[in-house]
Amino acid sequence: MMDATVSSEPPRLLVTVVPYGLLGLLTVYTAASGRATVASLLLCGLTAVWMLGMFAWRCAYRSVLFVGLVLLTGLLVLGDPAFGFFTTAAYIYAFAFLPWPWRVPGVAAVAVVAGIAQASSVDKGDAAGWTITATIIAINMLIMTAMAAVLRREERVQADLGRANELLTASIAENDELHTRLLAQAREAGILQERQRMAREIHDTVAQGLTGIIAQMRAAEQRHEVPQEWRRPFDAVTRLARESLTEARRSVDALRPETLATVRLTGALSEAAERWSALHGLPVTVTTTGTPRPVAPDAEFALLRTAQEALANIAKHAEATRAGVTLSYLGDEVALDVLDDGSGFAVGGRSEGHGLTIMRQRVEEHGGTLRIESEPGAGTGISARIPLLPTGSQP
Numbered sequence: 001m002m003d004a005t006v007s008s009e010p011p012r013l014l015v016t017v018v019p020y021g022l023l024g025l026l027t028v029y030t031a032a033s034g035r036a037t038v039a040s041l042l043l044c045g046l047t048a049v050w051m052l053g054m055f056a057w058r059c060a061y062r063s064v065l066f067v068g069l070v071l072l073t074g075l076l077v078l079g080d081p082a083f084g085f086f087t088t089a090a091y092i093y094a095f096a097f098l099p100w101p102w103r104v105p106g107v108a109a110v111a112v113v114a115g116i117a118q119a120s121s122v123d124k125g126d127a128a129g130w131t132i133t134a135t136i137i138a139i140n141m142l143i144m145t146a147m148a149a150v151l152r153r154e155e156r157v158q159a160d161l162g163r164a165n166e167l168l169t170a171s172i173a174e175n176d177e178l179h180t181r182l183l184a185q186a187r188e189a190g191i192l193q194e195r196q197r198m199a200r201e202i203h204d205t206v207a208q209g210l211t212g213i214i215a216q217m218r219a220a221e222q223r224h225e226v227p228q229e230w231r232r233p234f235d236a237v238t239r240l241a242r243e244s245l246t247e248a249r250r251s252v253d254a255l256r257p258e259t260l261a262t263v264r265l266t267g268a269l270s271e272a273a274e275r276w277s278a279l280h281g282l283p284v285t286v287t288t289t290g291t292p293r294p295v296a297p298d299a300e301f302a303l304l305r306t307a308q309e310a311l312a313n314i315a316k317h318a319e320a321t322r323a324g325v326t327l328s329y330l331g332d333e334v335a336l337d338v339l340d341d342g343s344g345f346a347v348g349g350r351s352e353g354h355g356l357t358i359m360r361q362r363v364e365e366h367g368g369t370l371r372i373e374s375e376p377g378a379g380t381g382i383s384a385r386i387p388l389l390p391t392g393s394q395p
Contacts, residue, residue, distance in 0.1 A: 018088070018089060018092060019051055019086075019089035019092060019093070020048065020051070022085060022086050022088060022089050023044060023047060023048060023051075023086060023089070026044075026082060026083055026085060026086055027041070027044045029082060030080050030082060030083075035080055035082075036080075037079070039079065040076065040079045040080060043072060043075055043076055043079065044076070046072060047069070047072045047073070047076065050065065050068055050069055050072060051069065051089075051093075053065045054066075054069075054093060054097065062097045062098075063097075063098060063099075063102060063106075066090075066093055066094065066097060066098060066106060067109075069090060069093060070090055070106075070109050070110060070113060073086055073087060073089075073090050073110070073113050074113045074116070077113055077116055077117045077120075078116075081117045081120035081121075083117065084113075084114055084116075084117020084118060084120070085117075087110050087113055087114040087117065090110040090113070091107065091110055091144065094106040094107045094110055094148075095107070095148070095151060100152055100155075103148050103152070104145055104148050104149075107144045107145055107147070107148045108141045108144070108145055110144070111137065111140035111141040111143075111144045111145070112137050112140070112141065114140050115133070115136045115137030115138075115139075115140040115141070116133075116137065118136050118140070119132065119133040119136045119137070122136075188296075188297055188298050191298065192297075202248055206244075206248045207245060207248040207249060210241050210244050210245040210248060211245060213237075213241045214238065214241050214242060214245065217234070217237065217238045217241065218238075221234070264292070264300075265295060265300045265303060265304065265327065266286075266288045266292070266327055268300070268304050269286050269303075269304060269307055269325055269327060270286045272304065272307060272308055272311070273285075273286045273307075273311070273325055276308075276311045276312075276315070279315075280315045282314075282315070282320065282321065282322060282323060283322045283323075284311070284322065284323040284324065284325060285322075285323075285324045285325070286324075286325045286326075286327075287324070287325070287326045287327070288326075288327045288328075288329075289326065289327070289328045289329070290328050290329030290330060291329055292329055293329050293334070293388045294388065295334055295386075295388060296366070298366065299334075299366045299368075299386045302362040302363055302365065302366055302368075302384075302386065303327075303334070303336045303363075303384060303386065305359075305362055306336060306338075306359045306362060306363060306370075306382070306384045307325055307336060307338055309355050309356075309358065309359050310338035310359070310382045311323065311325075311338065312355070313355055313356075314338075314340045314342060314380075317342075317343075317345075318340045318342025318343060318344075318379070318380060319342050319343045320340035320341050320342030320343075320379070321341055321342075322340070322341055323338065323339065323340040323341075324337075324338070324339045324340075325337070325338050326338075326339075329388070330385075332387060332388055333368075333385050333386060333387050333388055334385070334386055334388055335383060335384070335385045336383070336384045336385075337381060337382070337383045337384075338381070338382045339379065339380070339381045339382075340379050340380055341379045342379050342380060343376065343377060343379075344374045344375050344376050344377055344378045344379050344380050345374050345375075345376060345380070346374075346375070346376060347372055347373070347374050356372065359382070359384070363384045363385075363386060366386045366387070367386065367387050368384060368385050368386035368387065369384070369385050370382070370383070370384050370385075371383045371384075371385075
């Protein structure tokens, strides 16, 4: 089976300057010595033009051009054996441009021409002369075909090394990707573990303490009638404790979203919306569009937390009658939109509150963007977009 590849690209100087330099020197030498004829000079010119075709024509025609070059070299040698030195150029082209296994007969043909030039001084008047000539040609063929075989073996070794290097490079890249993925997973696991620890601390200290305060205030109210002058601060303390407990529980839910452990993001958003609607008495719809794709767990948490914070802002500030949450899978990103029909506000008229700033930071940590659209009396829309995991990845 013929190998369509040739040897590695030879130095430009070797395949241009050396052949033309040899041809030029030999032409000048034969002309200066008085041995040049019009025919030999024409052959030299034709050979020079012919060699240009080795570079100007496509690789598919180089084998045909090489055959013509060998014939021209043979004619030059028959005209003057000094042109035997030009066979060096023919060898260069054979090794540089001929594919395996055509390189072997190409080199052998050049060896025949070189042997004829070397045996030009041998008397061929008897059998001994022809035997010596044949021996010289055979030795040339043996040496040069052996060199072709050795070069071929070196090419195979280099090709194997090249493939091995490519595999090694691919393996290193794969290992780097795996290492990066493992680091990301370890980071996510560490973040999740820290969130769970913080959630436990908040639940076991702040939330439990506030629950105890509320219980004690309720017990005091049931056992003793609160004097009228104490009623206002008493109710304020109770209300503040309840609001603080609600915020603490929201923080625990945000730090430790158990819903994401059992359901995907859509289900977690639905559950969060149901709890919010039951707490505040406002209808909220949850819609999913597009084909669900893998979302990194940390990004899921960021989107869930964004939805929770946006709904909390609606309850606090919007004076809305309804709200909507839409999760959209858009090609290479996932979009979360939270809308309300409330009072709205001028986006550029005031600085972002703490909640909006935290939402933006959460989304941007995952390479996403957060956009806020609102006008006084026209409601508010919050849109978060985060890139999706590559196809085939596991969240």
